Amino acid sequence: MSTVIAKGVKVQGEFVGEGDIQIEGEVKGSLTTKGRLVIGPEAIIVADIKAGDAVIAGRVEGNVTVERKVELKGTANIKGDVVGDLFSAESGAKIVGKITIGQKET
Amino acid sequence: MQSGYTYIYDERLNDRKYDRELMKFEAEISSRGLQGRIGKFAMFRHAKDIVSDIMRDTPHTLVVVGDEMTLLSVIGNLGTAQVMIGFIPLLGEGLLSRSYGIPKGLASIHTLAGRFIEELDIGTVEKRLFVTEICAIGPGISLFVDDRFTIETALEGKIIIRNIGTNADASDGFLDLFIEGGAEKKGFAWLKKTKTETSHVRFKKATLHRSLQGSCIVDGVPVNGEKLEIALQPKALKIISGRRGRMTLAE
Numbered sequence: 001m002s003t004v005i006a007k008g009v010k011v012q013g014e015f016v017g018e019g020d021i022q023i024e025g026e027v028k029g030s031l032t033t034k035g036r037l038v039i040g041p042e043a044i045i046v047a048d049i050k051a052g053d054a055v056i057a058g059r060v061e062g063n064v065t066v067e068r069k070v071e072l073k074g075t076a077n078i079k080g081d082v083v084g085d086l087f088s089a090e091s092g093a094k095i096v097g098k099i100t101i102g103q104k105e106t
Numbered sequence: 107m108q109s110g111y112t113y114i115y116d117e118r119l120n121d122r123k124y125d126r127e128l129m130k131f132e133a134e135i136s137s138r139g140l141q142g143r144i145g146k147f148a149m150f151r152h153a154k155d156i157v158s159d160i161m162r163d164t165p166h167t168l169v170v171v172g173d174e175m176t177l178l179s180v181i182g183n184l185g186t187a188q189v190m191i192g193f194i195p196l197l198g199e200g201l202l203s204r205s206y207g208i209p210k211g212l213a214s215i216h217t218l219a220g221r222f223i224e225e226l227d228i229g230t231v232e233k234r235l236f237v238t239e240i241c242a243i244g245p246g247i248s249l250f251v252d253d254r255f256t257i258e259t260a261l262e263g264k265i266i267i268r269n270i271g272t273n274a275d276a277s278d279g280f281l282d283l284f285i286e287g288g289a290e291k292k293g294f295a296w297l298k299k300t301k302t303e304t305s306h307v308r309f310k311k312a313t314l315h316r317s318l319q320g321s322c323i324v325d326g327v328p329v330n331g332e333k334l335e336i337a338l339q340p341k342a343l344k345i346i347s348g349r350r351g352r353m354t355l356a357e
Contacts, residue, residue, distance in 0.1 A: 001273045001282075006305040008263075009285055013255030018308060025305070029255065 002035075007042055015047070023058070034067075041075040054084075063097075111135075111142030112165035114157075114180055116172030116197060120146070127196060127212070131171070134215050142169075147176060157183040167192055167346070169218060174200025178325040181228070181343065182235050192218045192346040201238060201271060207348025217348040224349065225341035226276040229269045231334050236325045237276075237343065239268040240336065244320015249283065250313045257307065263287040265314075267336060273306070279340045280308040311337040 002020035005011055009025040017033035024040040030047050031037070037051035043058035054066045057073035063080045064070065070084035074092030081097045089095075113135075119128060135141050145160045147170075157180055160168070169192035170177045177193050177200075195203045199210045206224060208217050229236045242265045248258035249265070259265075264286040268274035274282040285305040314334045316322060322329050 001306055003308070004304065004306045005257075006285065006303055008260045008287070009257065009305045010260065011255050011257050015255045 003033075005043075007040075021051075039076075041073070048080075110165070111140055111167050111169055111192075112160055112163065113142055113144045113169045113171055114147045114160060114176070115144060116170075116176040117146050117148045118197060119171065124196070131194065131196065131212055131215070134212060135218075138215070138219050140215075140219060142167075147172070147180060154183045158185070161189065165189060169194060171196055173197035174202055175326055177202060178237055179327070181237055182325055182327070184235060185233070188342075190223060190344045190346065194218065202345075205270060206345060207350075208346075209348065214348075218346055220346070220348070220350075222347055222350055223344045224277070224347040226343040226345055227269055227279060227281075227341060228339050228343040229267070229281055230337045230339060231324050231329065232331070234324065234329070235339075235343075236269065238270050238325050239266055239274075240314075240322065240324045240334075241266050242314060242316055242320060242322040244317055246315075246317040247320065248315045250315075251283070251307065251309045252311060257283070257285070257305075259285055259287065261287070262320075267312075267314075269338075277341065278308075279338070280310060281312075281336070281338050283307045283309060283312070311335075 002022060003017040005023045005025045005027065007024045011027045013029045015027055015029060015031050017035065019035040021033045021035065022038045023043045023045065026044045028046045031045065032050045034052045036053040037049065039045060039056045039058045039060065041057040045058065045060045046062060048062040049060065049064045052067045053069050054064060055071045056076045056078065060078045061080060064078065064082045066084040069086040070082055072089040072093040074090035076093040078095045079097060082095060083100045085102060087099065087101045143163065145156065147156055167190045170180050171194040173195055181191065193203060193208050194214045195208060195210050208214050231240060245262045247263060247265050248256055250256050266284040268282045268284065270276040314336055316332055318332060
């Protein structure tokens with residue numbers, strides 16, 4: 001069973017998951033997993049993110065560093081830099097920051 | 107003195123309606139060479155003293171005769187004692203007997219005689235051991251998890267910290283935290299159920315902070331305290347199991 005932070009639940013600190021993570025609530029601090037990270041449309045993340053893959057539909061304030069694919073849904077709202085190997089974004093997704101694709105910064 | 111088997115009988119077995127079954131049970135264990143000292147156990151009176159007294163003779167195998175509450179209460183009061191646990195559910199089955207293939211009644215003697223063991227993780231809350239789960243309900247519950255992060259609900263919620271049971275594996279080296287509720291529901295939103303209403307996080311240790319307005323139940327027993335230290339002892343409980351597929355032969 002994957003890690004889930006449901007709506008109404010708040011996490012603060014250094015949140016590290018073992019595998020896939022789904023966030024529908026709030027996270028402040030940092031968020032790390034080697035697995036797939038899914039950020040729901042009502043989630044609020046104020047954290048730097050590191051993940052294997054990421055699907056973002058909610059609000060993120062922080063830098064997003066992804067090993068493989070970053071997928072932004074139309075409701076995504078990101079204030080921060082995005083780094084990944086592959087990238088896709090639906091119409092309506094907002095980013096205030098630099099996008100680096102295929103040239104991962106270390 | 108090192109002895110082999112010690113049996114702990116739930117005091118409810120003193121009722122005469124169990125006389126016949128107990129006689130059959132004692133005859134059967136005797137015929138199989140499994141006989142040993144017998145102690146009586148009262149769950150709600152001096153449970154810790156009774157278990158300490160029984161453990162003084164350092165039995166190799168402690169066999170609990172009763173139901174799941176008897177078993178959980180005995181294990182909860184073992185402290186740091188290392189002992190192999192057998193279970194004879196004469197008073198009824200439960201999660202543990204079902205999970206570990208221990209049949210109800212006298213049929214469980216076959217499991218005991220088989221002496222196949224499984225090693226289970228066991229939880230600690232303060233200095234008490236727990237096998238199944240902690241359930242805390244009320245406002246103002248938060249956990250500081252693995253010395254890394256705090257997790258809390260916005261509103262009143264129900265927190266379950268599970269070692270054995272649905273979506274929890276007692277041999278994976280983790281406790282499973284489930285948080286139910288917490289989201290504010292407006293209008294008819296309470297009618298909607300989505301699969302993400304329950305949070306789930308795996309961890310090894312945590313500090314639970316709670317308000318005394320709520321309740322906190324550990325293995326079916328209420329506990330007090332606004333701050334509870336929770337941890338996991340991996341593979342610390344050896345139980346004689348009826349699930350042959352995953353077991354090793356006991357010494």
